[in-house]
Amino acid sequence: MIVGIDMGHTLSGVGTGANGFVSETQKNREVGNRLMAMLKEKGHTVINCSVDKSTNDLADRVRKANAQKLDIFISLHLNAFKTTENPMGVETYIFNGAYNGKEANRTKAQAIQSALVKDIGWIDRKVKEANYYVLRETVAPAVLVELGFCDSRADMNKWNTEKIAAALFRGITGTAYSAPASAPAASGNIYYRVCVGSFNSRENAVAQQEKLKKAGFDSFLVAFEK
Numbered sequence: 701m702i703v704g705i706d707m708g709h710t711l712s713g714v715g716t717g718a719n720g721f722v723s724e725t726q727k728n729r730e731v732g733n734r735l736m737a738m739l740k741e742k743g744h745t746v747i748n749c750s751v752d753k754s755t756n757d758l759a760d761r762v763r764k765a766n767a768q769k770l771d772i773f774i775s776l777h778l779n780a781f782k783t784t785e786n787p788m789g790v791e792t793y794i795f796n797g798a799y800n801g802k803e804a805n806r807t808k809a810q811a812i813q814s815a816l817v818k819d820i821g822w823i824d825r826k827v828k829e830a831n832y833y834v835l836r837e838t839v840a841p842a843v844l845v846e847l848g849f850c851d852s853r854a855d856m857n858k859w860n861t862e863k864i865a866a867a868l869f870r871g872i873t874g875t876a877y878s879a880p881a882s883a884p885a886a887s888g889n890i891y892y893r894v895c896v897g898s899f900n901s902r903e904n905a906v907a908q909q910e911k912l913k914k915a916g917f918d919s920f921l922v923a924f925e926k
């Protein structure tokens with residue numbers, strides 16, 4: 701797939717994100733960067749549509765998205781309402797206008813929403829429709845995700861960058877993300893020895909070799925300094 705990822709907000713100046721118990725901007729970047737790495741690792745093409753600094757970041761993000769054909773465009777956000785200890789939940793948006801492929805886009809948004817509700821345990825605020833700029837102006841099917849409320853302690857206590865990125869990966873691609881097995885990095889350069897004993901006297905070591913020889917095993921003797 702060709703996936704456009706918009707990490708929601710600029711890093712400074714116009715268009716930075718909300719602040720609650722965490723910084724929306726920072727959390728968007730954390731999860732967005734991990735998601736992009738997962739997608740690339742599994743062979744997908746990622747277009748980073750994020751903008752670090754701009755006086756017109758919405759238009760700049762959409763321009764990056766529309767510069768090529770994307771299978772899907774995902775805008776990552778955290779919600780904000782008012783400081784609370786209570787859980788608030790996750791919600792996913794599609795454009796509220798009429799357009800070709802709207803129902804397919806809703807199905808994709810629902811897959812992303814369901815994966816986040818199931819894996820993270822956030823309250824399900826459902827798939828919604830809105831007239832957001834990035835959803836309206838992006839040519840590709842576009843989805844905007846509000847990854848919990850940054851001013852809800854309960855929501856942010858559930859924050860887990862790895863799990864959220866994996867849930868987004870599954871919602872986007874339709875397949876679960878599996879981390880690569882941690883095999884030795886240079887397994888081609890590794891060799892193995894079988895040892896049958898260590899001895900203080902050379903005599904005893906040689907006696908052991910003779911026993912092995914009788915049993916049909918060739919061996920070699922190596923001397924080590926203590």
Ligand SMILES: [Zn+2]
Pocket residue numbers: 708709717718724776777778
């Ligand atoms: Zn936002």
